[in-house]
Amino acid sequence: MSTGVARGRLSEERRAWRKNHPHGFVAKPETAPDGSVNLMVWHCIIPGKAGTDWEGGNYPLTLYFTEDYPSKAPKCMFPKDFFHLNVYGSGMVCLSILNEDGWRPSITVRQILVGVQDLLHQPNPASPANYDEYELFVKDPAEYQRRVRQQAKQYPPLV
Structure with a gap:
């Protein structure tokens, strides 16, 4: 797949996002100090859903696209040691x-x-990525929920 396909699709995605995106979400390509835009890396914010233990947090997520996009999924990364069993x-x-x-x-x-x-x-406890969080989720759900609420405070709402 050529370089143009990935970047063309990402340009379309950017235009579509600017026109209509879910409330509270942020997704924008990385901007270099010289003002150039890198469509292959997007910095995003995912708001915690209202009525859940995640509410009140705005969680940073980075999407890393390759030249094989959209044939291959991007890598999605929260900050290192983000608390979640998946x-x-x-x-x-x-x-x-x-x-x-x-x-x-x-x-x-x-x-x-x-x-x-x-x-x-x-x-999804059937596909844990982090065994410690999985154990807590299964054996001590109240503590898991407490840790989630504590983490939400580390990522306060955007002003």
Whole structure:
């Protein structure tokens, strides 16, 4: 797949996002100090869903695209050591729509971000990425929820 396909698709995604995106979400390509835009890296904010333990947090997520996009999913990374049973210690998100078997080229940045937001409050214990968080989720759900609420305070609402 040529370089132009990935960047062309990402330009379309950027235009679509600017016109219509879910309330509270942020997704924008990286801007270099010289003002140039890198469409291959997007800095995003995912708001915690109202009525969940994630509420009140605005969680930073970075999307890393390759020249193979949209044939291959981007890597989605929270900060290192982000607390969630489906997030590796490196920050990489483990979500079915992002793996090789679940990815479809028609999946959009919007769908990825909404899917990650859903994963936050509806973790998948059948596919844990972090065993310690998984154990806590299964054996001490109250402590897991407390840690989630504590983490939400580390990522306060955008002003």
